[in-house]
Amino acid sequence: MTTSAPEIHRGLAGVVVDTTEISTVIPETNSLTYRGYPVQDLAARRSFEEVAYLLWYGELPDEGQFRDFRARERALRPLDRTALELLTRLPETCHPMDVLRTAVSFFGAEDPTEDDGTLAANRAKSLTLLAKLPTVVAADQRRRRGLAPIPPDPSLGYAENFFHMCFGSVPDPDVVRCFEISLTLYAEHSFNASTFTARVVTSTLSDLYSAVTAAIGALKGPLHGGANEAVMSMLLEIGDPQRAEAWLDEALAAKRKIMGFGHRVYKHGDSRVPIMQDALDRLVARAADPEVTRLATLHAALRHAMINRKGIHPNLDYPAGLAYHLMGFDIPAFTPIFVMSRITGWTAHITEQLAHNSLIRPLACYAGQERRAVPAAS
Ligand SMILES: CC(=O)SCCNC(=O)CCNC(=O)[C@H](O)C(C)(C)COP(=O)(O)OP(=O)(O)OC[C@H]1O[C@@H](n2cnc3c(N)ncnc32)[C@H](O)[C@@H]1OP(=O)(O)O
Numbered sequence: 001m002t003t004s005a006p007e008i009h010r011g012l013a014g015v016v017v018d019t020t021e022i023s024t025v026i027p028e029t030n031s032l033t034y035r036g037y038p039v040q041d042l043a044a045r046r047s048f049e050e051v052a053y054l055l056w057y058g059e060l061p062d063e064g065q066f067r068d069f070r071a072r073e074r075a076l077r078p079l080d081r082t083a084l085e086l087l088t089r090l091p092e093t094c095h096p097m098d099v100l101r102t103a104v105s106f107f108g109a110e111d112p113t114e115d116d117g118t119l120a121a122n123r124a125k126s127l128t129l130l131a132k133l134p135t136v137v138a139a140d141q142r143r144r145r146g147l148a149p150i151p152p153d154p155s156l157g158y159a160e161n162f163f164h165m166c167f168g169s170v171p172d173p174d175v176v177r178c179f180e181i182s183l184t185l186y187a188e189h190s191f192n193a194s195t196f197t198a199r200v201v202t203s204t205l206s207d208l209y210s211a212v213t214a215a216i217g218a219l220k221g222p223l224h225g226g227a228n229e230a231v232m233s234m235l236l237e238i239g240d241p242q243r244a245e246a247w248l249d250e251a252l253a254a255k256r257k258i259m260g261f262g263h264r265v266y267k268h269g270d271s272r273v274p275i276m277q278d279a280l281d282r283l284v285a286r287a288a289d290p291e292v293t294r295l296a297t298l299h300a301a302l303r304h305a306m307i308n309r310k311g312i313h314p315n316l317d318y319p320a321g322l323a324y325h326l327m328g329f330d331i332p333a334f335t336p337i338f339v340m341s342r343i344t345g346w347t348a349h350i351t352e353q354l355a356h357n358s359l360i361r362p363l364a365c366y367a368g369q370e371r372r373a374v375p376a377a378s
C-alpha cells in the first residue's frame with residue numbers, strides 16, 4: 001500500500017485553525033477591525049481603555065460602565081513591596097522582557113485564584129495585569145537609570161500615567177495622543193505568534209498567568225514584537241540618511257532581515273502603518289529639532305529604498321520604534337510597551353479559547369532515522 005506524503009505547512013503559514021470573534025485582518029484591503037470596528041476609527045475617536053473594554057466585552061462601554069472600568073483599573077495599578085523588591089533583585093543585565101515575564105509569573109504565584117479559570121476570575125486577572133504591567137515597565141526603566149520608582153497617579157489616564165511613572169511628568173497632549181494611538185494599534189492582531197502561544201497554553205486548561213508568561217516569551221523575539229527595538233538599533237547603526245541605500249544593499253547582500261519590514265499576513269502594507277506614520281510625522285514636526293529631522297529623514301529613506309529594492313513594506317514596528325525613541329523611552333522598553341497593550345488581545349483570546357476549548361495538538365511528519373535495533377550495551 002502506498003501512502004502519499006502529507007502536505008506540510010511549515011510555520012502554519014496559510015493554515016486556518018479556528019474561528020475568532022475578536023478581530024479580523026483582511027490583507028486584500030489592508031484592513032483590521034476589532035469586534036467589527038475599523039482600528040483607524042477606534043484610534044482616532046476612542047481611548048485605549050475603551051478599546052481594552054471593547055476587546056474583552058465585545059461592545060464599547062457606555063458612560064457608567066466606562067467610569068466603573070476606569071476606576072477599577074486605576075485602583076489596581078500599585079505594586080506591593082514584595083513585587084517591587086523582586087524586580088530590584090533581577091540583574092540589570094537581563095532584558096526588560098525577562099523582568100516582565102518574571103513579574104507575570106510572580107503575580108500568578110501569589111494569586112490564590114490562579115487556577116480558577118471561570119470567566120469572572122479571568123476578567124479580574126486580565127484587568128489586574130493591564131493595570132500593573134505599566135508600573136513594572138516604568139519601575140524597571142527607572143532602576144536601570146539609577147532612579148527610584150514613581151508610584152502611579154490614579155487621577156491620570158493609562159497613557160498619561162505611564163509617562164508620569166517613567167519620567168515624573170506628562171508631556172503635552174499631542175505626545176500622549178501619539179502614544180495612545182500606538183497602544184490601540186498594538187492591542188490585537190488575530191492569531192499572531194504570541195496570541196497563538198497564549199491559546200496553545202490555555203488549550204491545556206492551564207492558567208491565564210502561564211499563558212501570558214508564554215506569550216511574553218513569544219513576543220520578545222525579533223521576528224515578532226522584538227522588532228520595534230531592533231528597528232531603532234538599526235537606525236542608530238546606519239546613522240546617516242545618505243548611507244541608507246548603501247547600508248540596505250550590503251545588508252540584503254548579507255541576507256540580513258531588515259527589521260520592521262515584511263509581514264506574514266500583509267504582503268502589500270500593514271493596515272496600521274499609515275495612522276502610526278501620521279502620528280510619528282506629527283511628533284517629528286512638533287519637535288522642530290535638527291537631530292529629530294535627521295532621524296526621520298533616514299527612516300523615510302530606508303523605507304523608500306526597501307520598497308524600491310524588494311517591494312517589502314514596513315510593518316507597525318517600523319514607525320512605532322522611532323516614535324517611542326522620540327518620546328524618550330529607552331530602546332529595551334519598547335517591546336515591554338507592546339506587552340502593556342497586547343495584554344488586552346492576549347487575554348481576550350484566552351477567554352475565547354476557554355469558551356470553545358479544544359486541545360491544540362497538531363501532527364508532524366517524521367523525517368528521522370528509520371526504525372532500528374538498539375545495540376547491546378558494551
Ligand atoms: C508586530 C509584528 O510582529 S510585525 C513583524 C515584525 N518582525 C519584523 O519586522 C522582522 C523582519 N521581518 C521578517 O523577518 C519577516 O517579514 C516576517 C517574519 C515578519 C514574516 O515572514 P514570512 O511570512 O515567513 O515571510 P518570508 O520570510 O517567507 O518572506 C518572504 C520573502 O521576503 C523576504 N523578506 C521578508 N521580510 C524581510 C525583511 N524584513 N528583510 C529582508 N527580506 C525579507 C524573505 O527573505 C523571503 O525571501 P525569499 O523568498 O527570497 O526567501
Ligand SMILES: O=C([O-])CC(=O)C(=O)O
Binds near residue numbers: 188189192264265
Ligand atoms: O500578526 C502578526 O503576525 C504579527 C503582528 O503584526 C502583530 O502581532 O501585531
